[in-house]
Every structure is written in structure tokens, then in C-alpha cells.
Amino acid sequence: MTTPLAAKIARDYGTPAVVIDMDRVERNIARVQAACDAAGVRNRPHIKTHKSPELARLQVAAGAKGITCQKIGEAEVMAAAGIDDILISYNLIGDEKMARLGALLGKAEVTVAADNPVVIAGLPQAGAIAGRDLGVVIECDTGRKRAGVETPGEAIELAKLIAASPGIAFKGFMFYPTEDGWAVAQRFFDEALAGVRAAGLEPTIVSTGGSPNMPNVGKLKGATEHRPGTYIYNDRMQVAAGVATWDDCALQVYSTVVSRAAADRGILDAGSKTLTADPGGGLEGFGLILDHPEAKIARFAEEHGMLDLTRCNERPKVGDVVRIVPNHVCVVVNMVDEVVMVRGDEIVGILPVAARGKLR
């Protein structure tokens, strides 16, 4: 079965097509903004999910205080589109990056994250190029085990190092607590705060992160802002985490069934180059087919999605166009130059993914 909208998408654009419902996008933006407002923290959405200045402007218009980027290239695209107050939540290293960061800081309010002295030693270059201080927040790891210092003592030492360095200014702390680790983050923050205050420093940014953390927004006493990203589109992981419903999933991949070589098998024209092999933290299969939820996207070739139909009573036919909610929406958007915008059953137009491919 092909919905009327799916037939229109296939006719006008072909498949696979990445489609976003702007009614749902706007609803997601409004809901998370309201939750941040209610919690008394500023919303600084992470644009790594959508990579679109137009959508960033919608987030700012709804009340977001600036944005978060993961790469300088993303920040350059956003600043060129007039978005100010950008946090690059990443350790940036090297002369090439410092030159670009300095140029960016000359045009927009920019803060970066750092978790070690090597990174901090390079950052003054950017401040010198811009002729004004670059703000730096210290990334603190409270259980996620990616970047971030592991102890308040290290955070305090780095804060002092930043304060003693020309061209950069200590701005505060950046956290990305695990969903059940907010008490741990609180203890870390309280100790780090006491330490920097003893050194005569005061944080103005205390940032928490994550769409799956939306139920926890505001729980860190002293937090000033939150950095949710995926909520603008949502995906199978967000539904699994209990922070979104299927109706909140604003992005769907439309794909045609191109083969039914055997009774229990089918082939979609969306493979790992469209949906990615992201396992979504252990979900079954590589996406949910809304039209055939019992079907399993069992494995991939690059341009083939191999369907296991053994559990399906009603099975898709060759030529059917189906709608898929991906496991992880951010990595899907990262591969496409544009998405098709719809509202309900109507096609609205094309949205370029302007910061796509900005891997540095």
C-alpha cells in the first residue's frame, strides 16, 4: 500500500527521498522550547541534527538562545546565515582550525569547549586573530566516557589555566550527563564551582545536553542552558528512549520496494548509503517501516535494504512506496544535500542541508 503523499513524493522526486513534515518540526521546536522555558534554562539547540540555517532560525525565533555546533564548518555556515551566539561543543586543535575559528570569532559570538591543556594552549591564536577574547567552557564527563575531564579537580585546574591565558576567557562548564546520572553531575558541578570561585572565577555558562535528557532539564541546580539536538526530527532511538512518539517523528525516508525475489524477502531502494548501519543502540533492524511495522530491515547492501517479511500478514508489493523512521536521524541527514518538506499530505518544497558534509 502506498499513501497518496508517498505516491506524490515518488512521482515528483523519486525514491529514496528524505522527507520532513514541517508541522511536526514546528511542534517539536515549540514543545522543547516550552520545556526549557518551564525549567528556567535557556535552550541552545544542537544543529548537528538538521544542519540547516533555516531551521536554526526557526529555533531561535521560537526562543532559543543561540545554537550549538560540533564542527567549525557547521558554525561557518550558520554564522554566514546570520545566526549569532554559537557554542562549538568540541575540542578544536591545529593552526588551520585556529585561523578559521579566529575569522569566525570576528563575525559572531563564539564559545568553544576544551578538556585538556593541549587544546587550551592553541586557542589564544584564534582570540588574537579576532582581536577579542574567545570564550571557553570546560567539558566535564560524568559517566558517558567520551570527551571531558573526569574529575572536578582537573576542571578547576583547566579553568585557572584558561583565566591565565591571553586571548581566551573562562566561561563555565559543559556537561552531557547520562540519563540516570544527574546526581553525579550535580556533585561534580558543585565541587568544580566551589573550586573556581575560590580562584575568583564565576561561570556564566553551565550547559547540559541531549534530547533523551529532556525529562531531566533543569535538574542540575546552577545550569543555565540545555543543548538538545535530535528532538527537532526525532527517530526510533528517541521513541525507544521514551522521549518521543511515532507522531513526533518529523523525518521519514520514503523508499520503493524494488524486488520480491522470494515470498519471505523483499528489497528496498534504501540501503546503508541512505539509512546507515547505525544500530540505534541495539534496536532490531535498521528502521521502522510505518506501513509494515512487522517487516524487519534485516541487513544492507549499500543501495539495498533487505527485508525479512516472515512476520508480515500483509506483504508489500514491488512498486510500493513505504515510509521508514530511521534508527538515528542525524546520520541520515548527514548524507543528503536536501530534504523534501511537507505539511500533512501536501508537498511544500525543498530544503537544502547547507551544513552537510562539513566534517571539519
Next chain:
Amino acid sequence: MTTPLAAKIARDYGTPAVVIDMDRVERNIARVQAACDAAGVRNRPHIKTHKSPELARLQVAAGAKGITCQKIGEAEVMAAAGIDDILISYNLIGDEKMARLGALLGKAEVTVAADNPVVIAGLPQAGAIAGRDLGVVIECDTGRKRAGVETPGEAIELAKLIAASPGIAFKGFMFYPTEDGWAVAQRFFDEALAGVRAAGLEPTIVSTGGSPNMPNVGKLKGATEHRPGTYIYNDRMQVAAGVATWDDCALQVYSTVVSRAAADRGILDAGSKTLTADPGGGLEGFGLILDHPEAKIARFAEEHGMLDLTRCNERPKVGDVVRIVPNHVCVVVNMVDEVVMVRGDEIVGILPVAARGKLR
């Protein structure tokens, strides 16, 4: 430890950077061409790996007979660059695709694959637009369980259907045998060949596929051509399959160590948006770090590669630039707009990945 070339790449382009060694590219092209020549089959390389007209021209100049594409969008880019004789090895469905396929057929020699009557019923549209017959090969599955008819009887029936349809012409059979399934493919082909000959048809294309199948090239009696793709760059999967050495791996991702938050952990600036979560058919970790082969790229965030360093005697420092052979090179290239070309220790320039993002 950072090699002098890695330092230059980081200085001139920043990291992560996708780097190809043109000496290795040319050597890989020559070796596989020679193997096809020796086996007496034409080489029709699959451009899904590199997505670059410049590299396709190198393959043709070395002796390749045409190319293989997986998507019309890829074929459009290649035809615009003057590449003729294109096999699109995929079931194409829908009016939008038929209009583009017809336009393409007006400019270049094009053959497509089909494995079912629904696909075949649509193809005459393209022939009618072009004013000449579209060649069609029947995709046959002999064990891989993706697209392809499962029995010679079905293949024979489809051949007759194609022959009876206006605007399209039966051209032959397309196989992608499993590496240990060439005897199965031979039996399938012999029976299908006898069947179509009994119907007065003669195949002119009998195509086999796959870089991991290079040791088997020519083993299918009656094969006219082979479609290897990954061999131009190679990757960890090809090395694991025994068809390439590390020195044959022409593409490497250069990445900076941006954090060493704990003694046993490190963070690369290459995450799932650079290396992808492709497990490479069950390899340990998500790429081999040539400079630290005992390190494991254990898991990803989108822009973080999380290193497990427990097995390393010598551990990378923050700021080190390392070289990574990805698990699966094709999906890495699919995310980048350009690659950096080098020869040995010298940077040659930038190569656009012109057919990147052509998902339809």
C-alpha cells in the same frame, strides 16, 4: 607520532580528512585490469566506490569496457563527463526514473538490470523517450539473497518477456556469486542459457561481480565481463577477505586525537559521520589505525571516535594525527564532497566526489 605527510594534511586541510594515494589507486587499477585481461573477461568497474568521473576515466584508459553504476544519478554524472557504456545494475521503477533514464539513453549506451515483471513493464517508457532500445540484463541470485531471480526458470521467463516488449532488448544475465558459490552460478547460468537459446535468444552480456571475487574472475564459463568496485581503494574488509594487503589500501582517513580523558581512553575527531558504523562483516572495531594497530576504535558518537587503548604500549597523545583504514571504504566516500590526493609523501591536490549524494 604524526608522519610528515599527516602533519602537512592537518596543516593544509585540517582533520578529519579523507586522503587517497594516487600511486596506489593506479596500481590497483592496473592489477585488476590485468587480472581481467588474463581471465579473458572485460572489466566493467563499479564506480559506487569512488563516485568520481576522473577516476572512471583512469579505469577506462587502463582498459575497462564501460562502467557500472547503482543509481541513475551516478550514471548521469558519469555520462555528462563523457563516460559511455554504462550498466546500471539495479531495478529501476517509476515515471520519474523512466524519464531520466530515457534522457540518459539518448546520450549514452545504457543497460539496466531487472529481476521482476513490474520493473520490466516500466522500462519501455525509457526506450520510447530515447527512440532506441534500452538493453536489459536479468539479475540472477545464486546465494547472496539480495535482488535477483532465484531460479533459471524465472530468468528464462523474464528473458522472453523482455524480448516480447517494445523499446527494450534482452542483453543477458547479471550475477554476483558468493565467493564460494561459483559452481552454483555455473549450473544456474547453463540452464538459463539453454532456456533462452531454445527461445531463440542469445546473451551478449554475462556479468559477474565483486572485488572479493577477483580470485574467481573467469571461472564462470560463458562470462563476458566482471564488475569489481572496491578494489580501486580497498579497505579493511578486502584485507580480511584476502584480496588486498594494507599497502593496497589507497584511501585512509586522517584524524586528530583530540582528547585523552583517561589513561586507557582517547578520542578521535572522526566519528560515525566520518567512518560510519559499518561493522565490516564482523570486524573488531570501526577501522584500523595504522600508527597504533593495537588501539581499538571501540564505539562512536557522531563526531567522536572512542579509542580503547588498553592493548597499546605506545599510546597516542592529544594533537597526534593518525591514519585510519576504514572497515568499508564505499560508505565513507559517500559522505564527503572531496578527497585529498597524495602520491607517497606529497600532496597532489583535491579530487571532487562528483557523484556523491546521488541517492536516486
